[in-house]
Amino acid sequence: MKKFFLLSLFVSMAFATINAQEATPKDQPADGPKITFAEQEHNYGTLKKGGDGNCEFTFTNEGNEPLILSNVKASCGCTVPTWTKEPIMPGQTGSIKVRYNTNNVGSFTKTITVTCNAINAPRSTLKIKGKVE
Numbered sequence: 001m002k003k004f005f006l007l008s009l010f011v012s013m014a015f016a017t018i019n020a021q022e023a024t025p026k027d028q029p030a031d032g033p034k035i036t037f038a039e040q041e042h043n044y045g046t047l048k049k050g051g052d053g054n055c056e057f058t059f060t061n062e063g064n065e066p067l068i069l070s071n072v073k074a075s076c077g078c079t080v081p082t083w084t085k086e087p088i089m090p091g092q093t094g095s096i097k098v099r100y101n102t103n104n105v106g107s108f109t110k111t112i113t114v115t116c117n118a119i120n121a122p123r124s125t126l127k128i129k130g131k132v133e
Contacts, residue, residue: 032119033067033090036060037126044100044130053100057112057126061088063119071115072096079110079128098128107131 042055061067066087074081078101084094098112112126 030119031065032063033061033065033088033117034063034120035067035114035116035118035124036062037124040124041127041129042098044128046131046133047102049102049105049132051102051132053102055098055100055128057096057098058093059088059095060093061090061118064090066090067094067116067118069094069096069114069116071113073113073115074098075111075113078104078108079112081112083114096126098126100128100130102132105132 036059038058038060040057042057044053044055047053066089068087069083069085072081072083080099080101081096082099083096088094096112096114100108100110107129108131109127109129112128114124114126116122116124118124
């Protein structure tokens with residue numbers, strides 16, 4: 001009887017330990033920077049050849065550590081991104097400016113890949129599209 005009691009006590013403690021490890025709150029926010037874009041797609045609509053091909057994507061660091069964009073790369077040479085190089089502090093905003101070469105006639109869809117230290121999206125994709133007449 002003693003052995004059965006000790007065995008059941010041991011098994012109960014083992015399950016309690018396992019459940020205690022899994023019972024940590026999953027809703028608790030993780031530490032680190034978090035990037036949130038206002039919009040991830042910009043539609044130029046129809047542009048005239050040589051028209052204004054500029055747009056801007058804004059983002060906010062909703063985390064609790066500085067956000068750093070390490071690289072922003074366009075899918076082709078006709079699209080040139082420039083971005084905030086200094087760290088974005090928690091609660092602050094930054095921007096990525098994109099210039100599309102509107103001397104290229106026709107419809108276009110281009111992507112811009114953003115690489116950063118955000119815990120929620122270390123790699124994000126922005127999209128621009130439109131038509132040049």
